[in-house]
Amino acid sequence: MATYTLQGEADTAALAQALAEKRHTLPPVMTLEGPLGVGKTTFMRFYLKALGWQGPVISPTYGLIQVYDLPQGPLWHVDCYRLGSPEEIYALGLVDAMMQHPCCIEWPQRIAPFLPPVRQALTFDFNPDQTRSVRQECFGLG
Secondary structure (H helix, E strand, O other): EEEEEEEEHOOOOHHHHHHHHHHHHOOOOOEEOOOOOOOOOHHHHHHHHHHOOOOOOOOOOOOOEEEEEEOEEEEEEEOOOOOOOHHHHHHHHHHHHHHHEEEEOOOHHHHHOOOOOOOOEEEEEOOOOOOOOEEEEEEEEO
C-alpha cells in the first residue's frame, strides 16, 4: 500500500504518469473510489494522456462506459454511480470486459460482488489542508 498527497493538478498528472509507466506490473482492473469532486475523472484524463490518448476524455457518468482505443488496445472507463443494481454490469458487457481489457472503474463499491479478486484500488480523499490524498492498494497479487 502507498499513499500520495496531491497538492494540485501537477501532482495528479505526475501520479497518473507514474502509474501508466508501471501498468504492465499492476493488475489491469483499476478501481477509483472517493467522494464526488475529489478528482477521479481528472486523474483519468491524465492517465489516458500518459497512455497515449490524444482526444478529449469524456466522463462516463451518464453514458456509464467510455471505451478508449489506445495504441496498446482498448481501455474501458466505467462509472457505476448511476447503476440501478450491480447485475446491470452483465447487460453492459463489463463482466467480460474485466476479463479481457484494462478497465478503470469509478464507484466500484456499487459492483463490489463482481470485482475481480486481482485488482488495483485507488482511494481518493479530501484532506483538511485543501490537498487530496490517494491510497493505492493491490489485491490478489501473491
